[in-house]
Amino acid sequence: MDMKMKINGEPVTLDVPPNELLLDTLRTRLGLTGSKDVCRTGDCCACTVLLNGRAINSCLIFTSEANGSDVLTIEGLGQNEKLHPLQEAFVEEDATHCGYCTPGMIMSAYALLQENPNPTRKDVEEALAGNLCRCGTYYSAVNAVLKASEKLRPDV
């Protein structure tokens, strides 16, 4: 089917079968491989992207269902030359080991900070609760999000 979306701010026109996963459209059709393909059951959240500003699992939605929507992936957040403060904080806090869960973690954190620029540790833990990390970076990831939230706060 023919459809239109905005991906990382850019209008995109697509012709996809109605049963294609948003994750596959992003990774295979559009070459946006930052969103990771792991469990395909919604259990690990490595494929987290923002759909109309909200964190979702791109492995649990048909692209057709996102017709007319805004999608933000990790590629839309920062570039190699200029990282987003969240990405910087993950580097500084050594919050990535193998790195496979990191894009999902950062997108979950980004969605949280959009809604709540001043989160508590508990808020961050809840926002990242779905993002599984087999290296066990949870503690430093939460620290990184809290650090980024301080950097991003406009005042003080």
Added chain:
Amino acid sequence: MRATAPTFEYYTPRTVTEVLKLIGKLKPVNMIAGGTDFVPAVRLKGFRPENVVSLVNLRRELSYVTLKGDTVRIGALTKIRDVQRSEHIRKATCLHEALSQIGSVQIRNMATIGGNLCNASPAADSAPPLLVLDASVEIVRKGGRRTIPLKNFFLGPGKTVLRKGELLKEITFRPEAGTASSFQKLGRTRGEDISTATAAILLKTDGSKISQARIALGSVAPTPIRAYKSEKELVGKTASEVILDAAAAKAAEEAKPITDVRASGDYRRSAVKALVRQGLAQALERARGGA
């Protein structure tokens, strides 16, 4: 692209009226709401729908939580996270607690409350709290509607009373003054897991006496169930250790659990006893706290 699965006819009607026309006509037909169960069923479990009617365009029409008079109304396509965060739900403590523990933030941003009910999983976490809140569901079809108590909605795993051409439109309940409630969930991990067993408790006290009791159980029978015999153990009695223990034991008798990958039937039955006991204690404490 991964293995290309055979696809389906895909429809995106714009209004409830258009949906009803389509689902009355198409055969066979499946509807997709939040998709968190539907999509993996298609992609991973070999489910092959022929006609899929997407409800995505109804998200504005049927996405709301309102308080009108004494009735809370929830549109069937409201995201779990939006219901969870609505001010009108806060006082229905057991519902708020249950919804907060469904999946991850991501899942709660996608899944809808109507989907959670229509999917009719015995483990649907929204069901036990809505059962103790004595919720009703409004079902519409082309040229008609009916409202039934939620307790009559489920028929078995994956089966509801919804007939050909019918759509769940709205869930309603009346928060009753002076009641206190609690939701207890046991999973393999704390949160983020399909429930092994759940219990929702709603109590009203009159001095030291329990004047009203509703208990519902999840994941321990073919459908979410009310534990009527357990409720009877409580009503009109003065709350005591003995009475609460007896009610919890009765609830365990009423459960009809199966053994599966998550737990054995025996374990689930023991869990029901503990969950109901804990839930009763918490609901009583909340009733006394005047909350």
